[in-house]
Amino acid sequence: MNIDIPTLVMAMLSEDFIFFNEEDIAWDDEKQEHFFKGAQVNAPKAEMLDSAVRAFDFDGIAEFVFALQGILLGLEADKQLVVPRSMVAQGVRQGLPEGDLTGITLANLAACGHALKFAKQESDSYLVMYDVRLAQGIPCFFDLVARMLWDLREVEPDLSGKPFAIGFASCRNFDADQYFGDVNFPVAGAQEERCIMQVGCAPEINLDVNSSGLVEIRDSSVLDAENPDDDMANYVELFETLSAAGQSAALASDAKPSYDPAGKVAKTVCRAGAPKVASAMSLVMAEKAYHEALDAKNAAKNELKNAEKALEQREKLLPNFKAERAAYEKLKADIDEVEADANKFADEVSFYQKQIEGLTAEINRVEGELEVITQEIVQTSAFSFGKRSTLKSKQEALQGELDAAKRKRKGIEDESHESSLCLMEDRAYLRENKEKLGDMERRIARMKEEIDKSVDEAGKMRVRVDTAKAAFEQADKACEEAWERYMNAGD
16 A cells, blocks of 8 residues: 555545534634644545554544544644745635634645645655645745645654655646635745655745745755656667587587596506406506596585585574574564553543543533623623623633633643654554564574575585595595506506
């Protein structure tokens, strides 16, 4: 599955698995940031969504939605992703919730009629498809997208801090027309269209514009998508390494025996004469046996060298095997520990969610009572001082209770956000390292097979070497005895 946490998060929004209604994303004017009041799941896609999030080790949709909000709140915390609303084109601005363009609302552009879509390409590369109105209507759009993607990759330890590439593809998405109006001219600070960005660090967002109204483009982060060598082919001319005569000579050399008995017999008979024919034949046969034994001994030496190599390989394998085994045990212990931590964080997230739900219900109750009191104050005569005073006292008490509940909920949301990020990190670690653990188990099994095989082969080779040595010694002795008989026969 060619997908990671960043593309999973953006796909959930762009493919309408999860969406936010207008009232689900609220603006805190005092803190100048957005926060969540709710989230919606697309019911027809709920079954598919459940399968997808479970593939990433989430226990279900509810847990993933809460984690998704935590990740988007992490984007919200990056103030480099903030663009003042006044700098955004009116055509784009009409599709944004109240407040400035921030991390949450930048990512939520994906939910605006597929105006922004992410796709994972090769390792560490992404394709981003965007509605042209976004690039024209948002200053530093390309840098903002690159920085948002950098922040999303920080959630996954295996991707954190590593460089990546982005390919951009522009389009005019008619589904987005229900969210955005026309953008006829680029806004001040709009960047020139890019094909490919190489991102080596979190891009700095520079909202200062030059005299032309465009943001300066840093050449170090941009690479044009040109590849002039694509249509070229490399041709290699092949030559024969041996001539026919050379091959024949090599074949003849390979076929020549180490000892020619017929030539040796002829020379021995001519030199010794008739009386020595029997002894000469005996000598020739002994020498033949000697050379055959010598060939066998040389072959045995080669086998001995192979056996020694096999034993050396075994000696090399044993420390590696032990080290691999130790690393396996350590990784397994680490995984068990992280799993325990992940379970703890999951329990914390669930606990915080219940607290938040309880506080939300309490806030809704107090807000309802406060609204009733406020209506009563409005309807009470200005001359009913006592009643109005009592009602205002209740109103102030309820307002204080409401503020306290909201502060408490915000504190719990912050703690829940931290626990959610820790849970995501632990699960990313487990997903990666459980696969590594399986690879290590398979390597250990293969190494054990190789060790057992090398021991078995070395033992068999030693037996063959000992047999060849004994045969050689016997042939050597027989040759010496035959030579003595030949010399004695000459006398």
